[in-house]
Amino acid sequence: MMQWRIVPTAAGIGYLLMLLILMLVAVNYSNNLIFTLCFLMTATMLLSVWLSIRNLWGFRATHVRVRPVHAGQDLAFEIALNEHSGQHHLYLTLSSQDKQRSKTTLQPFYHLRSGQPFEWVYQQPTQQRGLHNPQRLNVDTVWPLGLFKLSRPLIELPETLVYPQAKSAQSIPETTCGQAAHAHTEAEELAGLRAYQPGDNPRRINWRSLSKGQNLQVKEFDGAAGDPAIWLRWQDLHAIGYEARIRTLCHHILECQKRGQEFGLLLPGIELPPKRGGQHISTCLKQLALLPGER
């Protein structure tokens, strides 16, 4: 259900006051010309609402894309639009239901020119890790005269996960998990096949099984040990505060990713065995983001 809202702005209230003064002058002098001006200005005020409606009418958002961010960074919703009225739409602003977050930054103006593909980026600051609920995004306008603010829903923004802020309060522990990572360059003998995981070396993909219509598999070799996999443990960071531990673990995860090091994550009640690759990183960051708040 489309819900349109219209509220007078401060300028609109000033305009009404001006109309009242014009009316009083017209009545006082029984001057039909001033009555005419007063009615013309009233009519333009009403018509400005009509133009504002037209400014909001005739386009729709087709889909939204959002990239993961860490707390403190701006969520950037990329909104694809479809304009079908053949009109220009000027001075549009976006606002979400989350007034707190909408008010913190000055939203830029968006303009839609007819006959062009559009993609708007709606940025929303984040302060806390965790899941951000789905929210309705409204498109607003005060164009043309700035007397009324009209808004209508544009699209439902999806649920988003905000990773914790990455901030190191302690260096990466040297604790190994007792097993060395596989050193791929020193492989000698084929040990077997396993299912492909994102991040695996493409050279080790078993193309033969793929050509037989089987799932993507990678080869595993026995060989000399590589760098040992490390454990990132919750308990190792007992010296610092609850949220600081999360931020530090997040930083360590990103460091491991940067170094290409295999790691496992041990959180209260959660154990993620050592791995490497994008999927593993995402899973670890997600688990960190979803940790309950400090009691």
Place this chain on the structure above:
Amino acid sequence: MRQYFGDRSQRLCLGLWFLALLPAIHQLAWVHLLLCLVPIALYHTMRQRPFVRWAMMGTVLFIAIGWIVLNGQPWLSAQTIISVLALVLLLKWAESRTARELRLSAMASLVLATLSSLYLYGLLALAYLVSCGILMLLCLLAINDSEHQLSYRQLLKTTLNLSVLALPVTVLLFVTVPRIQGPLWDIGLAIGLPIELAIDQDARDIGLKATLKAGQVSRLKRSDAPVLVAEFSGAVPYKSRLYWRGPVFSDYDGISWTLPDNWNNRGRLLRHSLRGPDAVLNVLTSKRDRVHYEARVSPHSGRWLYSLDLPSGQTPEAFISGDFQLLGIRKISREFKYDVDAWLEYSGGIPLSAEQRSAYLQYPANSNPKLRAFGQQLAQSSPDPQDILHQWRKTLVTGGYQLTEITDIDSARDNLDTFFFERKTGGIEHLASSTALVLRAAGIPTRLISGYRGGSLIALTNFVVVKQEHAHVWVEIWTDEQGWQRVDAKDFVAPPEPEQRLAQSAAAVKAKPQEEAQTPNSSAASSASQSNPNAKKPADSQTTKDRSSDKGWLSRLNLGFETWMLNYNPDRQIELMKKGGLRHVDWKNLAALAVLGLILLALIYGLLLQIGQQKQDPVRRSFEQLNKQMRKRQLACHAQECPSQWLQRIATSQPPFYPALEQIVGQYMTLRYTTSTELLPKRIQQFQRDVKRLIAML
């Protein structure tokens, strides 16, 4: 709040301010004009240095107000208000830093323009006000266009489009919004604010007196001092039917009408008064249209209560005289309230004695001989008073007579001859006196009534405020069959012209004697006109000729403008609504009509909005229709869901829908993403049919 706006907004606002001041610029003292230059000259310094800004604003205002005080200028005079408002607005403009401040400046400039427009008249004033309104809209638009998305030309085009679209709504509001007549002071009087009717002692000396001379009523008409406020029980009659009766004259000495010497003798007045509740009714031969009202009369130096013609009934502390005047027992030295009945149409009276008849036929010797001759000529044509009256009215209608608000006919012995046979323009007292003398010369007993006609109707109420500007003089004639009956010559002559044209005609009249001296033909024409009152005077003929040659679209436009715009008042509004079929016209009906009209226009604008849209993709529209139906079953395809994913979801949650939907989704995806145009219209039609069929099955 956005802290930026384009420089062009500043320039446009300055332009609006200048245009707003232009018609009233001559009202500003030279000091104020010089002060206006300061903020413009120091504009950049003011914006950069806050100290300079505040110091300069304080200094400018101090000098401006000091000048007003030193010159003893009244604080509420138009000159003071316009000067101060203009200076304050300019200072505000110069220090504006935000869009909000600039908007305020633009809107206040329009108020200044409205006050300035009072110095203009007619089409020029309308053009000026509309220009100011459009410029103000342009300013608002430019302020909003902070990123300069539109060029000057596009801004102007958008503003004009907005103004043109607003025209139907403007006309609707102009015609239907209940019109409240000012001034606001009157509304205060009407709604019962504790405002004394007479403000000062001097005002009490203004008004009708026991003597009536030529030019007296014209002078009275220039005053807007209130005479009385009447509140009617029920609807207010047409203003033209409201005659407020004052002194009744019978003695004329060739120059002025006077009341008898002992007219103010209370004992004599009471002896001849019509006492008792039905005393007046008993002497009337006909009566029509009874009204009841309450009145508050402002204090003055006489006894007259200026009751509505013709009063009947009784009221405390007052009585009705033999000549139907409602008089106070005492002089009206304080505000006086009364409520009586009145008959708007009447005839009758106590039969005249020989002495009275002679008094009402009195015609001063050696005074206005041409009028006497004309009256006798009328009497010879027919003995019937009604025929004589008819002939008289016909003479007035065809004679080209015109009333003026300013008359320059001297109070000489033959001044009515001058008015009636030469000038043909004069005050209402000239016209009424001429009527009285002609009818007396024709043998019809006649008396002259002074008082007021009409009043200012306070719209939305039953109040009428009568002022000195409504002063009027009319005549009553006596016939043995009907008694006294009212004759108002005003309804048979042209009304006064607006002030500007009057000034021109006055100039023409002054120039006329010189032209006559130079051209013998013109004096011959003048003497010819003297012998025949129906012959139009040369100036009039020329004017008529000019007018007839000028009857192009411009004159018609001007006439329509004056009739339907300048003179559109509550009476005309009621008349128009009644012609349009509205039986009962009051503010509620008018407001309802305005709202209905606005709704109708909103529908029309809504349709325009729809027409302006391009056609939506038919494939997408059909798919949306299907999705709408599926939404009712909580099975809608979400905004970010691929139709194939949606199909998979349906397959697991609602398998019975799957086969039908599979076909539709397949067709949809093919049509949406195909590049082949072969048989595309047919395939689209097939898709639409299939969707409709599926919706029907759902």
